[in-house]
Amino acid sequence: MVTGGGSGPGRAFAEALGAAGLSVVVAGRAQDNLAEIVRGIRVFGGTATRLTLDIMDKASVARGIGQVLDELGGLDVLVNTADAAGPVGPLWAAEEQEWRHATEAGLFGAALVSHIALPELTGRVVNVVSRGSKADRSLEGVFAAAKSAVTSLTASLARELSQSGRTAIAFDPGWGDWTSEARDQAAEDALVAVVLGAADHLNGRCVSVSDVVDLWGGEVDTSARGRALTHVQAEHGQQIG
Numbered sequence: 269m270v271t272g273g274g275s276g277p278g279r280a281f282a283e284a285l286g287a288a289g290l291s292v293v294v295a296g297r298a299q300d301n302l303a304e305i306v307r308g309i310r311v312f313g314g315t316a317t318r319l320t321l322d323i324m325d326k327a328s329v330a331r332g333i334g335q336v337l338d339e340l341g342g343l344d345v346l347v348n349t350a351d352a353a354g355p356v357g358p359l360w361a362a363e364e365q366e367w368r369h370a371t372e373a374g375l376f377g378a379a380l381v382s383h384i385a386l387p388e389l390t391g392r393v394v395n396v397v398s399r400g401s402k403a404d405r406s407l408e409g410v411f412a413a414a415k416s417a418v419t420s421l422t423a424s425l426a427r428e429l430s431q432s433g434r435t436a437i438a439f440d441p442g443w444g445d446w447t448s449e450a451r452d453q454a455a456e457d458a459l460v461a462v463v464l465g466a467a468d469h470l471n472g473r474c475v476s477v478s479d480v481v482d483l484w485g486g487e488v489d490t491s492a493r494g495r496a497l498t499h500v501q502a503e504h505g506q507q508i509g
Contacts (some may be wrong), residue, residue, distance in 0.1 A: 269292075269293040269295055269343060269345070269347065270282040270285065270292060270294055270347045270352065271295045271296065271321075271347070271349055271377070272295075272296055272349035272350030273293075273302065273349070274294070274302050275298065275301060275447040276349070277349050277396060277441060277446045277455075278347075278350065279301070280446055280451050280452075280456055281347060281349060281412065281447070282294045282305060282309070282316070283305065283308065283309060283456075284356070284457070284458060285316070285347075285459075285460060285463060286314030286454035287309075287312065287314060287317050288308035289314070290314075290315075290463070291315040291316070291317075291319075291340065292315065292317070293316070293317050293340070293343075294306055294316055294321075294385040295318075295319040295321050296319075296320070297317070297321070299320050301467055302320065303318055305318075306318045308374075317339065319332050319335060320332070323350050323381055323407075324372055324376065324377055324380070325340055326380060326429075328339060329384050333381075333384050333385050337388055338468055340499070341457040342390060343376040343388055343390070343479055344387050344389070345392050345393075345394065345463050346381065346382060346385050346389060346392075346393045347459075348382065348394070348395045348396060349396040349442035350373060350374075350378075350379070351370075351373050351374035351377070351411075351414065351415070352369050352370045352372075352411075353408075353411055354366060354369075354410035354411035355370075356407055357407055358407065358409075359410065362369050362410050366410060366509035369409075370410045370414045371413070371414045371417070373414075374411070374414035374418060375413060375417045375418055375421065376415050378395050379421060382425065386423075389409070391434060391465070392436065392437060392465065392468065393422070393435070393437070394424060394436075394438075394459070394462055395418050395421070395438050396420075396439050396440075397416075397418050397419050397422075397430060397438045397474060398411070398412070398440060398442050399443060399476075404497060418438065421440040421472070422436045422437065423436075423473070426471045426473075427472060430471065434503070435465075435468045435472075436471065436472060437468075437470065437471065437490070438474040439458075439459060439475050440475065440476045440477075441448070441455035441459065441461050442447050442455055442477055449468045454481070457480075458477040458480035458481070462480065463478050464474060467480060
């Protein structure tokens with residue numbers, strides 16, 4: 269299940285996962301966008317379901333997770349991409365409501381969805397963060413602070429899940445332009461690999477695209493999704509699809 273799947277990196281990752289042969293739940297608030305994305309995945313032979321939910325509304329999330337379980341019979345992986353960009357400007361100029369919106373969407377949203385999904389989740393939580401959480405993000409400090417908190421949340425969650433055989437990974441896709449047609453293929457391929465378990469040995473850490481590239485001993489290219497499937501099947505004996 270991909271939250272924030274109606275636009276930006278969430279849309280790109282949902283489409284990439286569908287292209288890799290996984291059954292994808294595309295979750296978000298924009299019903300028309302979700303319907304378009306699901307249709308696109310299906311046209312190319314993928315399996316996808318749309319799910320309308322608000323990550324900041326507990327009742328909405330609970331209904332959504334219940335719908336996934338009823339219709340699909342289970343949930344293997346949760347990919348939290350939903351967030352809010354936050355204001356642009358110096359930290360001292362940010363209004364209280366801007367802080368609340370960025371942290372509620374970026375941090376509380378991921379925590380809430382994970383809280384409700386985890387009792388039924390069988391595999392891993394992948395929280396999409398930002399390079400800004402690890403580097404200077406001048407004039408975008410509110411967004412960076414929210415993403416840093418998600419990275420910390422992921423590390424704590426990984427430790428708590430370690431005895432259950434499940435994992436939590438923070439994934440940094442880099443500075444991609446998710447609004448254009450020239451999307452970052454390497455980031456999409458790396459996310460697919462992480463979802464399939466290729467970075468489980470880095471449980472709790474923030475994983476970058478280059479970390480996943482290192483698994484292949486070279487550049488991630490357009491065949492990386494196929495190699496990710498092969499890798500996971502060979503290493504973990506997982507059935508993909």
